[in-house]
Amino acid sequence: MAELNIAQAINSALDTAMAADDRVMVLGEDVGRAGGVFRVTDGLRAKYGAERVADTPVAESGIVGAAFGLAMAGLRPVAEIQFLGFSYPAYDQIVNHVARIRNRSNHRYSAPMVIRIPYGGGIGAAEHHSESTEAAYVHIPGIKVVVPSTPRDARGLLLAAIEDPDPVIFLEPIRLYRAVKEQVPEIYYRVDIGPLRVEREGTDVTLISWGAMMRETRQAATILGEAGVSVEVLDLRTLSPLDRDGIVASVEKTGRAVVVHEAPFTAGLGAEVAATIQERALYSLKTPVRRVTGWDTIFPLKRSEHHYLPSVERIVTAAENALED
Amino acid sequence: MAELNIAQAINSALDTAMAADDRVMVLGEDVGRAGGVFRVTDGLRAKYGAERVADTPVAESGIVGAAFGLAMAGLRPVAEIQFLGFSYPAYDQIVNHVARIRNRSNHRYSAPMVIRIPYGGGIGAAEHHSESTEAAYVHIPGIKVVVPSTPRDARGLLLAAIEDPDPVIFLEPIRLYRAVKEQVPEIYYRVDIGPLRVEREGTDVTLISWGAMMRETRQAATILGEAGVSVEVLDLRTLSPLDRDGIVASVEKTGRAVVVHEAPFTAGLGAEVAATIQERALYSLKTPVRRVTGWDTIFPLKRSEHHYLPSVERIVTAAENALED
Amino acid sequence: MFNLINPDGTVRDRLPVTLEEMKSLYADMVEARVYDEKSMAMQRQGRLATYAPFRGQEAAQIGAAAALRPGDWVAGTYRDAALNWKAGYPWRLLILGRTGDERGGEVPEDVNVLPPSITVGGHMIHAVGLAWAEKLRGTDRIALTSFGDGATSEGDFHEAMNFAAVYETPTVFFCQNNGWAISHPVEEQTRSETIADKAIAYGMPGVRVDGNDVVAVLAAVREAADRARAGEGPSFIEAVTYRLGPHTTADDPGRYRKESEVAAWESLDPLERVRKLLERSGAWDPGWQQQLETEASNRIEEAVAWAEAIPAPEPGDMFRRMFAEPTPNLVEQEKEATGGG
Amino acid sequence: MFNLINPDGTVRDRLPVTLEEMKSLYADMVEARVYDEKSMAMQRQGRLATYAPFRGQEAAQIGAAAALRPGDWVAGTYRDAALNWKAGYPWRLLILGRTGDERGGEVPEDVNVLPPSITVGGHMIHAVGLAWAEKLRGTDRIALTSFGDGATSEGDFHEAMNFAAVYETPTVFFCQNNGWAISHPVEEQTRSETIADKAIAYGMPGVRVDGNDVVAVLAAVREAADRARAGEGPSFIEAVTYRLGPHTTADDPGRYRKESEVAAWESLDPLERVRKLLERSGAWDPGWQQQLETEASNRIEEAVAWAEAIPAPEPGDMFRRMFAEPTPNLVEQEKEATGGG
């Protein structure tokens, strides 16, 4: 066991994977000499060399496309895109090639690769540095999407993603990188891609979130709990494929749900969660599923960020409104 | 009035707009000499010249980015992307620039431009030629998305889109291009961006769709109608911004809804429609909102596409199941 | 422009191939043309989905593939059937693919050719990654990527060329400049003197070769392949050729190009010049031609028969090739789709 | 490499500027440096969001902007504050933007500078579209786009260069090769001999100029601008310079580059060589230097005071700048966000 924050847990997972399997390599902008703009790949180049930890030109489509070729040829590339807002130049490679080669070749070729992408707001960053467009990837068949909110899940999910025979987008919650520390096993372990994690059990209302918004969601749960509400908290962890059974099981119990994300409201993943609940648990629903999300605006700059990100208060209020019905 | 199909109605709208406003220009791959791979821009180059109807190199990001610059400088470019599956190389330009310049410059600059994109399956085309990823654009704040299913709406919506002071993605249902003809006014008229169209009034169940799937939806409505069901049919027409009031008003009346799209199920726009309905009309809902959609697979090639595209039968069955509750 | 065999079949220079090799290159080009003609016919009969003919580009495609070794990677396009076939992609699977069946993409395990890329531009970088992997593993395998003039306008071309140069991957960039990107003539696509000149921007060797001269193409690609195997990095080859047919069976070239232009290129036919050369050296006669065509025709008919005998895909198939293991979500959807749910 | 003023302030050649012009170019560079230093300090005090310093690149930016005319378009980056300011973007708005306020992007109506681009590579094609529009309208306005060495690796660079060449738009591509893309040295970014060589791939004139020589930059950009105005199409300029500071205030260059490299470039300082030249011609003395710095400092302090006096954005602001008219959806969300709903 070691006391690690999320950034350290990811670094440790990469180290463990590279030590265990020499097919694993890391590539991306500034991942080598600089150790990544968030220091997540710190030390790897010194340990594994510039060939296995490759600094790349500023070319996201090239990074993903090259990683795709490396993967088809049998390596296990872990590509980093510096911020989710810079993944769009690679959208074509991801959607049209990475996610499709197994289907296109009827299993003859596959793309066992991971695309690591820091995402989300809350650090007063410049434009494009606070994106949370996970829905634009979850909607794409052929690629899995995971996002940890704890160091333990971060390390285990990344090891599972690197082992996965198919491509996985691994989203990293920027504002949680150094926010939480916990005891993380140093051995090789996996957190399965698929199942959500029931983080807190309760019977009155289900709070559903993932990644960076888990912090506010936990705080809201604590406040509600202190007010005598029995709150269940789900950390989806895997966004694609979605653990529908896990979501439905919880809401069948509580009859009330609030889904929280920082992505824009319209056509965000909260819509899929709410749609799923009404499809499969309508008659258990005592009240509409609430969505507490970012607004349908551009993620604002530093001075307005607090007006955009869902606050603990908004989550608490949504839960209270749900409880009143 | 003239009897036009959708392809002709779009061509006529472009002609009318270019005649009325010399700031309007068309650019894209094969839009000039060839008149577009679907002949939608046929005759425009002969009439308005190669400068206003520009054939471009094969470079989608360049097409959208150049159109964006043209628009900021005061022209009214109508860019064509040959198929929705080829819009992904331009995703970055659309999401990070076209949709953001008004916000970035606090109204100092804007991008009054239209991006025309044929979409959808059903013609046995090659891979990437049958995409229906409208949700990946509807989720993006700052850009409007419209999709006609009739010649009259096609012409009116395109004229409105070209006039709009902000960017509009104009999706064109490939398999309906020549499927339906109707009397279309030859005068200059607009179909407002925003309001859905109640295509058929009824009280038992609401069928909700848009674009190419309107055909199967209409056929399902006819079958259900003949079976004595009072069916309401909504053609959303504008996907962003969504006409939530129009959707809710209908479901409050019928208490039952089936949303139909050919895009993959997970995180498709059907999720947003269902989520909205349960949010705002839960207590009117007699049964869960059904989603009849494409599967979470790659859109298959010719021999399998009939297994993928939602059939009239699936829509009818979904509605019947809804009616049984 | 590098060229060895003139259109009239006379020779510029000592040829780097034996007469036997010439004959087999010719035989391959004949077989490719037979395939192309049969495919056009089948498409008109509704037996194939849209088809992109390569008529006129046989020398470029056969010459390039002839320079490769078993195990080398190939990433080509929808128009590269001849190249892919020569590199080991069986006719039967190419045909199955063209009927609109994903199983056509399941190339044999011992053939490292990727299913044809339908998007323009996206696949070149794949050949960079593939070659990079071979370099890291220390094999002497290389990757060849084939693409058209139009594809060089895509940003992905730039990123692929740059990555290959930066990481010195054993990649051969093979551009078939056939004059047109659908209706867009190459002169309007770029203002560079030649497409080969674009290699300068990447510090990469670039050559311009007569794409209708099968031996010149073979020699140029072999040189690039040797350089790649020797660890000397990537190369760029512009093969100047012409698409004699329509862009695809859905295209009407009459809308954008003159018959006279096509006629001029017909006279530069890549097969005819080799036929004349062989005839002059007494290595060709009508009987042999007949035999070649009949044998090719039989092999392709067999392939067609095989492909058309493949039973229609099951409704469940598409769900089972998304991931190594179908997700619960897909299992559930397959049930629903196949009436099981 | 084109150069006119040597690092020691001696002159290579007759200068295309008067002594008065030299003095004002120098004054501008001093003001830019004062802004850069104040911004670094303010960021450390938490008064600005992340800041990307341009120290060392003053000659490139002031020289380039000095070649433009009012009304010309400018599309630059997060590092181009000096260039944008010289082109008309007021300090006060640049500072407001750096505090993390979208209102800093609302440049005055009579200034055609775009808000700085934060994404690398995406904005060059915008300058192609802007210039294309001016060409179609028949004005003599041009568009200049400024970007770094790293940006030339993006596919969008390729598409922008190609479109500009194909449509002969009056665009000036101004690349500040400052040696690094964050931690990636230019030698590893590409294998082309020079970045200027990349222009060959587009049949575009490309020149390499000493980016620390303000007059050489001015002359090169003016020549390109004149060509553009004369309808002779786009040009590419590589200004060889160096980023003396960190990539941004969040960066630690110690992780990837040697102090000795920085020291070597410090001795090539773009201001010092002009100061020496002016001094030698008796046009510089410490008093004037003092005066320039004080005046610049006062102007910038005023701008800072103005920016910091701007009241915090309202919660509703973000909803009201999405479209010319907010959609019903946004009106509803604004109500909810501002407690009105």
Ligand SMILES: Cc1ncc(C[n+]2csc(CCOP(=O)(O)OP(=O)(O)O)c2C)c(N)n1
């Ligand atoms: C990304 C993308 N954009 C557009 C298309 C549509 N398209 C198919 S082929 C083609 C022209 C390609 O020309 P070229 O690269 O010269 O190859 P050729 O067809 O001449 O062999 C276009 C524009 C596509 N398939 N992919």
Ligand SMILES: Cc1ncc(C[n+]2csc(CCOP(=O)(O)OP(=O)(O)O)c2C)c(N)n1
């Ligand atoms: C599309 C995109 N990818 C990555 C980044 C992150 N990033 C910001 S600046 C930079 C390096 C750019 O280097 P260069 O173009 O030389 O400009 P410089 O910073 O040296 O002025 C990178 C990779 C970004 N902003 N946009």
Ligand SMILES: [Mg+2]
């Ligand atoms: Mg071509």
Ligand SMILES: [Mg+2]
């Ligand atoms: Mg740089």
